Amino acid sequence: MKPPVANDPRIWFPAKRYGYGWGLPCRWQGWVVMGGYVALLALGAIVLIGPVHPLAFVAFALVLSGGLCVVCLKRGEPPRWRWGDEEEP
Numbered sequence: 001m002k003p004p005v006a007n008d009p010r011i012w013f014p015a016k017r018y019g020y021g022w023g024l025p026c027r028w029q030g031w032v033v034m035g036g037y038v039a040l041l042a043l044g045a046i047v048l049i050g051p052v053h054p055l056a057f058v059a060f061a062l063v064l065s066g067g068l069c070v071v072c073l074k075r076g077e078p079p080r081w082r083w084g085d086e087e088e089p
Contacts, residue, residue, distance in 0.1 A: 021072075
């Protein structure tokens with residue numbers, strides 16, 4: 001059995017208990033990344049949706065989300081499908 005992720009300082013984003021992907025951050029660095037993501041997304045909505053075409057915001061959000069996924073891949077648990085408290089194979 002693996003030790004809890006909360007004890008590993010290299011992991012900012014733990015895996016979700018059910019499904020695929022990552023859950024909420026478990027370190028302050030992860031919370032800074034998430035806060036920056038939300039702030040940039042909100043700023044992009046304010047700046048791009050009104051005077052510029054809405055598709056510019058969609059492209060901006062996709063690029064920003066891709067960057068967040070890269071950070072999660074580098075600083076999170078390896079992604080795989082999970083079924084709760086099931087033991088590792």
